[in-house]
Amino acid sequence: MCNYTMNHIQIGVLSADNEGSEFLGNSWGKKGTSTDITIYTTKNQQFLQTTIIPNGFPKKMLPLIITAHMSDAVVLGVSKIGLDHYTGEMAILADCLNLPGVYSVLGDDTIGLNLYLDQMKKAFSKLSLSNWDGLMINNSKGFIDAKEELYSKYKGPRGDLDKYLAIEVDHAFPVQGVGSVILGTIMSGTVTKGQKIVAYPSEQSGQVRSIQVNDEEVKSASVGTHVGLALKGILPRYLQRGTVIATPNEDKVIETQEISNIQIKKAAFGKPPTIGQRIHVVSGLYDSPGEITGxxxxxSIKTDKMIPYHPDNRLTILDLNSKPAVLGSKQK
Incomplete structure (x- = not known):
């Protein structure tokens, strides 16, 4: 058993084309946990790579936001039928989050559709996506080129190795003979076997029984890594998606219903919200209805539910009754 130190990159596939997304996910790794998002993993000399695809978008916005919030870089993919307003929604989200990435036409039969890349370049001209590359990812060379481009844009994890511990939970379930198991991304700090922890917003206390990375048991894992943790003392119902696992008495990780003066990148398109307007907030991977207070x-926002919050999390504000739905995202 060792301390896990390999670089880990999480790549999100932002697309309304479920078939094309699944084609890319299967081409890039082994299929793992699948709910409203599906996770694929692969390992090479440079990185342990996790690929995340949203299931159910465009009918549901939340899987798309969760995918983007988990990602270090993204592929923005259109289907073989071309650009639509969902393409714009995904582009606005990637722009507000300042995500690096590439754009592509997804699927295994996209020969002759390069014209869509030119259309995307023109459509994204006023966004940060204007400096992305357009690639056809439909053969072995395309898969390699896209990986190399995304790897080259990876600047490292958002948080720091030596700061507070914050793990954002994306899945939790009971395992007979083990107890509660969570999957999550270490957004800051290092987690160690035997470490005492607290889950927010439930404030339930427990202990790390064991740690796995890519099905390998390790003594510790650090910021940027997607881990599986077996936990002692906390039931799965207190570990719902978006729960943040921290160390006891850590003042950087809080639970709150009011967040003021958020530095935010506003959506380049769409109508700005008004004070008192009902919204939906995704803080890290935790979501709640709420309202605009500034x-x-x-x-400034006020949420209906208590939400976990820490300096290195992502936060996106949505109006689910509007198109585009994305109003803006927190800047680090």
Missing amino acids: WNSTA
Whole structure:
């Protein structure tokens, strides 16, 4: 058993084409946990790579937001029928989150559809996506080129190795003979076997029984790594998606219903919200309805539910009754 130190990159596939997304996911790794998002993993000399695809978008926005919030870089993919308003929604989200990436036409039969790449380049000209490359990812060379481009844009994890511990849970379930098991991304710090922890917002206390990375048991894992943890003392119902696992008495990880003066990148398109307007907030991977309490150079919000919050999390504000739905995202 060792301390896990390999670089880990999480690549999200932002697409309304479920078939094309699944084609890319299967081409890039072994299929793992699948709910409203599906996770694929593969390992090479440079990285342990996790690929995440949203299931159910465009009928549901949340899988798309969760995928983007988990990602270090993204592939923005259109289907073989071309660009639509969902393409714009995905582009606005990637722009607000300042995500690096590439754009592509997804699927195994996309020969002759390069014209869509030119259309995307023109459509994204006013966004940060204007400096992305357009690639056809429909053969072995395309898969390699896309990986190399995404790897080259990876600047490292958002958080720091030596700071507070924050693990954002994406899945939790009971395992007979083991107890509660979670899958999650270490957004900051290092987790160690035997470490005492607290889950927010439930404030349930427990202990790390064991740690796995890519089905390999390890003594510890650090920021940027997608891990599986077996936990002692906390039931799965207190570990729902978006729960943040931290160390006891850590003041950087909080639970709150009010966040003020958020430095936010506003959506380049769409109508700005008004004070008192009902919204939906995704903080890390935790979501809640809420309302706007301030919207000028910064944003202030109040949520219906208590939500976990920490300095290195992502936060996106949505109006689910509007197109585009994305209003803006927190800047680090």
